[in-house]
Amino acid sequence: MxxxxxxxxxxxxxxxxxxxxxxxxxxxxxxxxxxxxxxxxxxxxxxxxxxxxxxxxxxxxxxxxxxxxxxxxxxxxxxxxxxxxxxxxxxxxxxxxxxxxxxxxxxxxxxxxxxxxxxxxxxxxxxxxxxxxxxxxxxxxxxxxxxxxxxxxxxxxxxxxxxxxxxxxxxxxxxxxxxxxxxxxxxxxxxxxxxxxxxxxTGDENGRWTERFVRALSAWRDPRIWSIGIIVLGMSFAEGGANDWLSLAVVDGHDGSQSMGALALTVFSISMTVVRVCGGPLVDALGRVWTLKILSLTAGTGLVVFILAPTIPVALVGVALWGAGASLGFPLGMSAAADDPTKAAASVSAVATIGYVAFLAGPPALGWVAHEIGLLPTLWIIVVLIVLSGLFSGAAKPVAGSKVGAAHSTRQAKP
Missing domain, CATH: 1.20.1250.20 (MFS general substrate transporter like domains)
Known part of the structure; x- marks a missing residue:
């Protein structure tokens, strides 16, 4: 660089x-x-x-x-x-x-x-x-x-x-x-x-681009990339499931009005955006791994509160926690995949593909399950995936030589 x-x-x-x-x-x-x-x-x-x-x-x-x-x-x-x-x-x-x-x-x-x-x-x-x-x-x-x-x-x-x-x-x-x-x-x-x-x-186009492409495919053989993919997979399900099913879950699962359903989605979106705006300093203070652990716990807790909520106001509290917890899984997964600049292109492509497949295919799959057992019980699938995402958060630990993703205290301890 x-x-x-x-x-x-x-x-x-x-x-x-x-x-x-x-x-x-x-x-x-x-x-x-x-x-x-x-x-x-x-x-x-x-x-x-x-x-x-x-x-x-x-x-x-x-x-x-x-x-x-x-x-x-x-x-x-x-x-x-x-x-x-x-x-x-x-x-x-x-x-x-x-x-x-x-x-x-x-x-x-x-x-x-x-x-x-x-x-x-x-x-x-x-x-x-x-x-x-x-x-x-x-x-x-x-x-x-x-x-x-x-x-x-x-x-x-x-x-x-x-x-x-x-x-x-x-x-x-x-x-x-x-x-x-x-x-x-x-x-x-x-x-x-x-x-x-x-x-x-320079003006040299370096015609050996096919060799660079073959090297790019090697990312799919890297266990760390698959582990980061699991982090992104769980949080993509959490985000995509909310975007597609949250409003309906409020109406059908909690007997709320359509306006309450729309309000819940708004709360989710605002919560995600706020944490994304403030997320950088949080990661720099706590480190990427601990941030992902804490946010997976936050998302899982919020979703459980939403599923079990006895009233709409309690459900909205759960939605806010759910949105906050799901906010950084995808961006920090991208950041972790790009830790090694020599492999960044291939690694980001692989992790993004896993995330997009989950984001696009997950909600329809949840809809099929919901048709069989009901929408609120179906959301427990997302809880399990969020827990799995948290368990794999250690894979996002910065690689040797990376200048981001570690807590400030860790950086200062280095000579």
Whole structure:
């Protein structure tokens, strides 16, 4: 890594990655918020909407796997640019197929490109975020992920306003797609070139990219990566399960109103975001492993309180603890996977793939079980996975040479 970065260049690099995280959340939420408009414009049913959602999720997972190929071939900077342009192109096609030329096939192709771009840029922005952590020796990954959350809030809110003002999907999608392209160009201009992530140091393109790709696949043979994957798996289930089933669990399981269900999801989201904003200093004070242990206990306790709650106010307390505890599993998993810069690209790709599969496939699986035994009893599955995540938290211990993830006292004890 280039150790001669000036302070201003480092600040520009950090701001650029904050912007990438924000626009990734913004673009994703823009599509998600306009699903009802797309359904009406295309005249399709819930089953066909479900197919589109599965299509988008499947190509996101493909994008995660392609990230290593893009970085091996083009380097992180150009790979991130290609991914963001794919993301923006996909969102543009969603606008075209969702309104201007209403066609299910066009929307599906758009979602394929959107998913590919989203999945691949997710790996690269986390690698860049981890590199910034190592450079600054501060835990910043939770804050980077908080910016993704900010983007989803702005995207969803903008989509809601567009729907309220009867602005259709096309202008909404086109405006956000243009913003993604602008951010992509500006961000890449402010990300330093680093040979360690495949960026060519000179005009030499280094044609042995296939060798770099083969080395990237070695991450799947690393037991530490699988253990970190289990940490991320449990917390992805905790987050994804809440996003998809929390509101319904309040209504059907606790006899609450629909407004109470929406309030519970809001409490969960706010709790997650607050802890992500404050998470960096917490990790630097306690260390990555102890932070994960404490938060897994918090999430598990909160979910048990929610399941057993005798009243809605008690259930909301459980939801707040659940959200706080689930907040840092994914970002700290990404940070731990990237501890070794020479393996960061492959390791982050592997761990992110495990997390995304859990995030996307977990909620439907929970729905099938809930159909058989009821929603609240089904949530005990997530409790077990959270406990498993906590038991494997030791895998996130910083590797030798890593500059982040250890408690302050540990760092100060070193000569």
């Amino acid at each position: 280039d150790t001669q970065l000036s302070r201003s260049r480092l600040l520009r690099w950090r701001a650029a990655i904050f912007a990438v995280f924000f626009t990734a959340g913004l673009g994703f939420a823009t599509w998600a918020a306009r699903v009802p408009a797309i359904k009406v414009n295309l005249g399709i049913n819930d089953f066909q909407i479900g197919l589109l959602l599965v299509f988008s999720g499947a190509f996101s997972i493909v994008g995660l796997s392609l990230a290593s190929v893009l970085m091996a071939r083009f380097g992180a900077r150009r790979g991130m640019l290609i991914s963001l342009v794919s993301f923006a192109t996909g969102l543009t096609l969603v606008g075209v197929g969702g309104q201007l030329i209403p066609m299910f096939a066009i929307v599906a192709v758009g979602l394929a490109l959107l998913g590919l771009g989203m999945g691949s840029v997710d790996v690269m922005m986390n690698i860049e975020g981890a590199a910034i952590e190592q450079t600054t020796t501060k835990t910043l990954m939770p804050l980077f992920h908080a910016f993704f959350s900010f983007g989803t809030v702005i995207g969803a809110g903008t989509g809601a306003l567009m729907a309220l003002w009867r602005v259709d999907i096309a202008p909404n999608a086109f405006a956000i797609a243009a913003a993604i392209v602008v951010v992509a160009i500006a961000a890449v201009a402010n990300v330093p070139q680093r040979e360690i992530v495949g960026d060519p140091a």
